Amino acid sequence: MVERARRLGAGRRAILAAPYLWLVAFFLVPLALVFKISLSRSAIAQPPYVPTFDFGEGLSAILDKARTFGLDAYRGLFADPLYFEAYLTSLALAGLATAIAVAIAYPIALAIARSDKRLRPVLIGLAVAPFWTSFLIRVYAWIMILKDEGLFNRALMALGIIDAPLPILATNAAVTIGMVYSYLPFVVLPIYAALEAQDESLREAAADLGAAPLATFLTVTLPLSATGVVAGALLMFIPAVGEFVIPDLLGGSDTMMIGRVMWNDFFENRDWPAASAGAIVLIALLVGPIVWIERRRT
């Protein structure tokens, strides 16, 4: 019996270890590599930075090289106002888009959660249906909608609301629209899950105690779905801050989001240490507040 229990314990540990191994191999190790590159110096070489390590050189050579690590790339970030502006724009646009997405997603999630039980899987399926087509194609489609002679402007002009096309494409507005559209299902799902799990008798109790439907929503339904709202907002905000494709396709040349700046550093300037330092700072900016929020929630 004891032997059997010990074997089960080992099996359990192996199962628990699997996700950790995954995180170490595909998250921590790459992150460590990025961090290492951020401490390196840019160089005209292949790869385009020094030092690079060769494990055949022996430990002392590697240690010598490691002494050349420095914070030049980080100094560059703080010296150039472009980065500061790019971080600010990214946080602002992602924040605005997340707020709009929550405002749109909440009624959708509420409607699905309150619909007939048999209908709910269908409606949830419809909410995530856009995922069945390529993300890139869907963002391209927005170009067709938002450009000067696109669907949106033609419709407004046909209705006589405007005389000349509104310049939307290649502005921050287009980027915001694109992000709201792309991430909406990620916001709907956690809010729906929180609403669906709510006990109906709580709403009945509120009504029984004299709360009109709106008061019931504000005092019971909304506060009890707050965890879903926070989860959905984080799920969208985090990737949206570092978003590259949407600002690249829908934004203008002046839309400087940090993802695009890093892409430029990486592929145009071939300054890998600068791009890596940008990524490390972005992670620090996001992880800090999120850990703080999660701590406060529990």
Next chain:
Amino acid sequence: MNDPVLRFDRVSKQFGATRAVDDVSLEVRAGEFFALLGPSGCGKTTLMRMAAGFETPDTGAVFIDGADMRATPPHRRPVNMMFQSYALFPHLTVADNIAFGLKRMGVDRATIVTRVAEMVRIAQLQGMERRKPAQLSGGQRQRVALARALARGPKLLLLDEPLGALDRKLREETQFELMQIQKKLNVAFLVVTHDQDEALAMADRIAIMRAGRIEQLGAPGEIYARPRTKFVAGFVGETNFFEGRVIARDAHAIRIETPDGVIEIAHEGFSGDHAIVSVRPERIAPGGAGRNSVAGEVQDVIFRGDHSLARVRLSSGALLRVAADAGALAQGARATFAFGANDGVIVDG
């Protein structure tokens, strides 16, 4: 004072193919403790939810304090309900749960504070005000639910299986608490329960429901002593049935031929030629004295503290339940059991 606080006037409700409530008329009087008793699925909860406004009757009307409630949504009805699951708001403290209904009334803050303190005292929740429902025991949650429902001072409180989630010992204590609070505040209680002991112990009047209809309505003693139907006799308390053809009758008694012999039972105007008789276990005595006697072998004896309940296999094969002094009956013994003509009640099938 004699106006009913709640009146159902010929209400019916259909769910798909089932008639959950079938043409029920009922009155709950001011200040009384009324129990709706019946097995699950008999329609008692649906009937109560019609009073709260969570179900609308297909036909018929619900009156609260004389006012027709057909067009009144739940949040405007002058009744409160204690939910079976308690439905406490998990994000609010005990004090805020109790204050919830008062805040909706628009009373001033000082009144709310005083009223909450009063409810906390009545429900014996002192020191728990700042706790969340998840930090309370089952019994404490039950008391918060009661305090919250009573806080608005309703004339009628609806209680859905109020003791259902409590363990047995706590249930008995809480029964007394509920009765004390009900009398002290002079609120009419309409309790839904499937537990006959609970209904018999607490209620002033009981309505026994079966398949959407009220089978019998009366005081607990009356229902126990004079069940009108076989269902009521079997559902409320333990009993024995004797059934057979009526072979002789006079103005006061009938004689019935049962598989265990002919028995004689008193009656008042019974005219059928086939009768079912209910005889409670405590009305049957071991030994020979009594108008009717049956013989059998004691199959098993269940010790119940103050008395024992024996199951006796009669010659027909039927089981007879007999209450006796503890230790008076031994398993396997053959004995005769007797009861008088007034110890049985003729019931409808």
